[in-house]
């Protein structure tokens with residue numbers, strides 16, 4: 001039955017059926033063709049997969065991100081970063097990385113980060129003479145930070161799927177996120193120097209004081225979110241709704257840039273993005289249920305732990321597999337279906353669940369920029385009005401940089417575990 | 426439908442905002458807000474996907490689709506549309522049956538029938554089916570011309 | 571050969587896990603393998619009952635927490651300070667009172683096979699201490715999403731804060747709530763003591779467990795099959811209760827050893843009185859007669 005479901009899924013993927021629909025249809029093949037289970041569990045399992053309070057953070061963090069964009073926060077963050085690194089050669093490229101890093105600390109998704117920062121920075125970088133492929137590729141790769149630096153929707157999904165502490169996962173993402181941001185900064189600054197791009201990036205920037213003053217409300221936001229969670233005021237889910245309220249307050253009252261029309265537009269866009277992501281969670285729930293009933297997770301975890309000796313070999317094998325999976329499957333679906341199986345295997349050989357989750361998320365974030373299915377690539381291409389093809393050459397370099405970071409994060413658990421370790425007494 | 430889904434998100438947002446405020450500002454922990462948030466979000470998802478399907482916003486590995494032109498492309502688009510319709514027709518039918526089956530089960534926290542939650546699936550699937558058809562008709566024009 | 575899938579909500583080595591194994595062994599032995607029992611774990615207890623109702627699985631065992639949403643009459647068992655001791659609670663559930671409640675399952679497509687248990691629930695707190703019920707006033711205590719429990723806590727002046735169990739450890743850690751209440755094995759197996767400083771043995775609510783099956787499945791079995799399931803249930807009950815006792819005595823010692831302060835409650839009546847404001851409500855809801863019958867139950 002598992003074989004039939006997998007075959008059906010691959011065929012449907014190949015003929016371009018949307019991922020979420022393909023997962024559901026493949027489950028139907030398994031359910032109706034190979035089991036005596038009542039058909040009615042199809043809607044039941046979709047409902048059960050979605051009927052979880054922590055998932056509420058997904059629409060709320062997406063909404064907060066979109067509201068911040070229309071409320072003028074992303075533009076101010078760009079000006080802020082540019083005031084500091086603009087004078088360097090390649091200052092705008094560095095601004096892109098830094099702004100994504102800052103925006104990541106208030107947004108839970110890479111797509112929200114992409115639209116918030118990309119719509120401001122891609123036109124600016126084009127204007128200052130950066131090639132379109134490089135610009136779009138850089139934007140796509142920097143936006144990955146959105147899911148690595150907390151808050152993060154994939155971390156919420158992993159926490160829900162494997163019953164791992166979400167606050168611990170959030171903290172575990174901080175240093176890996178900084179590591180990746182640092183590596184990207186070094187890469188783009190070197191790259192610009194070699195190619196002679198971005199010599200006039202500092203022109204017409206704001207002075208540091210003005211830029212900081214204007215961006216202050218946006219800069220305070222991460223502290224509000226994280227302070228709420230770690231200060232004992234809110235759960236991560238509730239922090240996401242505080243983020244929404246704060247974004248409305250800043251947009252309407254403090255910046256006075258948001259209009260009702262803009263707010264409704266952001267609201268509507270958030271609903272669409274969140275529905276698509278969450279429908280995938282529902283579909284993955286059905287597939288997960290059927291695999292569970294077949295005992296697949298246990299068998300797979302047993303096979304993995306017996307085939308690869310020791311934690312290092314296992315982690316390498318899992319990383320390789322996730323890299324391939326990430327090329328073809330959307331992050332949320334991968335986490336919901338594979339998360340519990342792989343985490344089980346990892347924990348059996350003594351790998352910490354929080355560390356494993358961090359590795360899994362960094363790896364799957366990479367999947368957002370690898371073709372053929374890379375959601376960040378699609379979004380960047382849409383904003384930059386270019387084809388994915390022109391992004392491929394610069395992407396090779398960026399993927400190599402992230403893979404290097406991934407290996408460091410995989411084999412140095414301290415990078416992930418130091419901060420969560422401070423949390424428990 | 427995007428409007429109804431937006432309302433559902435607003436209900437969820439207000440309920441969870443009340444949850445935080447209730448506990449910290451007014452010292453009255455809410456007993457119903459969590460359940461209401463969950464139900465409202467299921468409605469948001471099920472109503473929201475119809476607009477997303479109509480806009481073609483579901484992610485797919487569309488190497489093959491993009492490579493094709495003319496009649497083969499049209500045939501593939503038709504196959505994808507039929508696959509989607511097969512799913513939503515099934516979900517409509519089974520979802521409806523499910524909503525009837527759980528009528529007498531009470532939802533914890535809200536004290537209403539579970540049917541109020543499960544009904545989102547048949548209702549959403551019906552609109553999702555319409556969204557799929559609308560997308561196909563729009564697209565077919567593009568492919569034909 | 572018939573396959574019987576039974577799910578339970580706890581780890582294999584727990585009061586429900588051992589019950590599931592006892593159930594399986596007894597049935598397979600008695601039917602000589604005629605009924606093949608498959609044990610699976612489903613954490614979501616509402617889902618397990620619903621799936622049993624739909625026939626996606628044959629039987630389920632777990633805490634009776636969500637049971638009241640399916641069979642409202644069973645909520646009477648959630649009333650605080652209804653039972654004085656394990657002997658009292660088990661005696662009532664094994665008597666005709668327990669059977670009358672199980673008989674109500676049929677109308678919902680379920681077969682109530684036997685009452686299991688989670689044990690008595692106890693209060694834990696973080697930095698705040700509780701020397702009497704008045705100290706609980708204004709405290710935020712995480713409770714189950716159960717209206718009977720919440721009403722009783724409110725009567726005692728507590729701010730009951732329902733919250734998903736998955737969010738509980740971090741909420742305790744960060745002080746989002748001041749405390750929580752659960753049976754000892756739950757506190758122990760989820761390491762909740764790591765985030766708490768005091769354990770008060772209040773035994774305020776007895777938390778029953780339930781073993782139920784799909785009604786059509788059960789009635790479709792032949793006499794021998796039905797008897798095997800009933801006998802399996804008896805074995806499950808013994809295994810479950812033995813383990814709860816063992817977990818509780820050892821668990822309290824383990825918890826003490828790990829450094830949480832364990833406080834025996836000598837004035838249990840004071841806590842009972844503090845919650846008595848909700849009694850009129852409960853009498854109206856469940857009938858004063860039934861409550862009295864349960865409270866006054868004596869071993870024959």
Ligand code: NA
Nearest residue numbers: 104146149151
């Ligand atoms: Na983030």
Ligand code: NA
Nearest residue numbers: 326327367373
């Ligand atoms: Na990819």
